[in-house]
Amino acid sequence: MDRISQIGDVAEIMRDYVANKQTFLTEETMRVPTRTYTDPDQWKAEMELVFRRVPLILAFTAELPNPGDYKAMDAAGLPVLINRDKEGVVRAFLNVCSHRGAPVASEGHGNCARFTCKYHGWTYGQDGKLLGISEASKFGEVRKGEMGLRELPVQEAAGMIFVCLTPNAPIDIGAYYRGFLEDFEALDFGKWTYMGSRVIEGANWKIAFDGYLEGYHFASLHPETIFPRTPSNCMHFEAFGPHIRIGFPHHKIADALAGVPRAEWGTQENNGFDFVRIMFPNVSAFIAPEITQVAQLSPGPTPGQNRTVLNYLRREPIKDEADRANVEAAMNFFRDVTYTEDYLIGLEIQKGLETGAHDDLVFGRNERGNQYFHEWLNWYLQDDRDLPEPVL
């Protein structure tokens, strides 16, 4: 089925959910051990078997639109440098100088033809090759050709830049995304403009991520921000391998769609319904025309911490200074709501789970997105590709 027809069918399902006060339901509840969120061994296994293995979304095309643009960042605890060379090709490296390990670019964005390590001034090209050694005649023999930056597997598609954090690992985002990238291509995501980012910190990355996977909490936790537009506990889930498109109908979905021919309902995202797109393991994108928020969650240095980068993009470029001021205010607003309404309770949950009060947590039949995420996480942690994959 084509994308527009599929979304049109989902819109109809969601319209009926709202009319009948229903939601997507699966067969069973699911129990998840509490230690999943607190155990250092689990944290290590997630880092090794998930975050170092799967392609992670580390940047957007719109962040590095021009030749020479680069982004240096922390990615799940590793210093990473992503750049676009003068031919437009994107590369990724561990941001670690081959002399004595300093970063060759400071965290943030910039544009340059070559990278100069701030410790002793060695220089590297956009292809990561070592170009120059300061006072080389006094340094002694080195094999320059073997002393480039360590490259990481990278692919760019659908407006996103995917990196695998293990050098020489295979990367195949087409196989990994199972058709989900076509959804972003249809949105023309690669042509959007990057507005900026905000960083927040919170509890275990899965406690935070669980909050992006259901709308069961909207009435109680977001009575004045989300609930006025979107009913609580009314969701639809579609799976693309481990990735999920979560549909959230508006209270007024029936009115919004009433004047639109049925064949065009699939074009009405943000008019009567929204989608949150979940890219396993750690990205949640809420697409909205005014401003789109893409949250990238990374496990922190301990099981009880995560670091979340909230990225903001928009279809339209910035028009003028007033527009820029409005965008900055909107980014601050979304950051504050996400932190105060979702991340603070996450910290309380972390504290609660560490008491050992309960051996397990339970996800309801209505919380299928959470169940599916944990099923896929467990599938990766078992590290056996012959095991049957979870199905929605």
Ligand code: FES
């Ligand atoms: Fe980079 Fe010395 S550590 S030049």
